[in-house]
Amino acid sequence: MAITKRQTKRGYRYEAEFTYVDKYGNRKRCSKKGFRSAIEAKNYIKRQKVLLENGKDIQRDPTLFEVFKEYLEISQVQYNTKYNTQKYINVWNGSHAIMDLGSMQINKIDYKTLLRFCDLRKNCSYESNKDINNALKRIFRYAYKQKYIESNPMEYISTNGKRSIPNKDFKKNVVSIPDLNTVIDTLEAMDTSRSRAAAMICRIAVMTGMRLSEIMALEKKDIHWGDDAYIDVRRKLLYKGLKKEKRKASNNLKSRASYGHVVIIDELKRPLQVWCESISGERLFADKNGYYMSPDSIGNLVHRVGKDNGINIHVHMLRHTFASLLLKDQPDNIHTIDQVKIAQEMLRHASFNTTLTIYTHVNQDDIRNYANKSLDGVLKDLR
Known part of the structure; x- marks a missing residue:
């Protein structure tokens, strides 16, 4: 109460x-x-x-905003899902919203009302509108389960807006090793606790493929040394929208496949040992007061250092780079099922489709070489 x-x-x-x-x-x-x-x-x-x-x-008859607050308080969904639902609230709720849906009783919001709301945003980007619609769909889906509404009008709403032309440039998805070395060297030369941590995080990310939130939640007990050294991935850091005192590690990872052991390759073992020996606390990436460092702060620092050196980089790009490097050296970049399955296990994906379609990349040279080799001799007699 x-x-x-x-x-x-x-x-x-x-x-x-x-x-x-x-x-x-x-x-x-x-x-x-x-x-x-x-x-x-x-x-x-x-x-x-x-x-x-x-x-x-x-x-x-609760309003949409009241159902939204109840959804945040009661629903059993991941923290990131709640955060992504909450961050678009000003778009549909309050006096500054393009249409104040939040003050309307949710059982009075029909298909036509939602169409008018979407039409008012037709000149906004498709990607933003898609995120907003997904947020509203989660709220309406919750309202339907709680019997606040008899049907869900959001299920029939399609996303509109201005679409950006997808950039298929290989360089936008991965970073080259020479460029990464430049970023790491610059971070280490800055010689601050945050920059040194960012450099170590970049090494872990590109050599293990771990997600940033998983790296930031690491503790010394998660690292098992020996000939078969590995990192035990069991937690991720909850940090979005939270002050440093409220950041905490959660055992609720992205999927069941996300839990597992990550191999520590020889190139990472020594730098990681030195890092663990240099810190006094149990947490690998904490500030002087023992609070978890901010992943956003680390990510912004890495991006800014890259930009200063003319390099496009963000931390999650290193996970893509790791995936591409796993399969890059195969003949003609053509991979067997076994090779893809190994990459899937190392990346801890629930489906190998994710490994193939999102996290591995080919460039135009790969496509050109494969086309020339495959069609060479086959079409030579074509007039």
């Missing part, structure tokens, strides 16, 4: 809210705002609880 005091144009008003379990066993959230005093808000909650104790359902 919570009573929140808010300042409005007409003075202070109070909002009452509490969670309960309905007769179907679903956790729900009940809230109402506009009370002139905290006592009024408390009495409202008491009346609603009496109705529940007598076996009666609380009849209410």
Whole structure:
């Protein structure tokens, strides 16, 4: 139970809210705002609880914003999913929104209303509109499961907007080893705790293919030394939208395949040992107060150093680079099923389709060489 005091144009008003379990066993959230005093808000909650104790359902028509808040509080989804849903709230809720859907009762938002909302954003980028629509779809899907709406109009909404021309340039997806060496050397020359950490993170990322959030959550106990050295991947760092005191490691990884052992190759073993010996705490990447370092801060530093040296780089690009290097030296860049499966295991992908379609890259020279070799002699007699 919570009573929140808010300042409005007409003075202070109070909002009452509490969670309960309905007769179907679903956790729900009940809230109402506009009370002139905290006592009024408390009495409202008491009346609603009496109705529940007598076996009666609380009849209410929540707004889209109220359902959104309940979704964040109750739904069992990953932190990143909640964060991505929350970051677009100003687009559809409040006085600054292009259309204030948030103040509308969710069961009154129909297909035509959503079409008008999408039409107002037709000149925005397709990628942004897709993310906004996906956020709204998650909220409406939750509302349908909680029986706030009888049907889900968002399921019939398609994404519009201005599409950008996809850039298939190989260099946009991976970074060359000479360029990466330049970035790492520059970071180490800066000689700050953050730059040294960024340099080590770049080495781990390109030599293991680990995700940035997984690297930032590493502790010394996760590293197993010996002839068959490996990193035990069991956690990722939750950090988006959180202050440093609130950052924490979570055992809820992206998929079941994300859990596993990552091989420490010989080139990484010595630098990683030196790094572990140089830090006093258990966490591999923490500030002087023991808090987890910010992945965004590390990523921005790496990108800025690359930009200063005329190099396009971000940390996740190193995971793509690792995947491409695994398969790059095969004849004609043509890979057997076994080779792809090994790459899938090392990248900890749930599906090898992800390994092939997203994380491995061929450039125009690869395509030209393969086309010439495959068609050479076959079409020589064509007139």
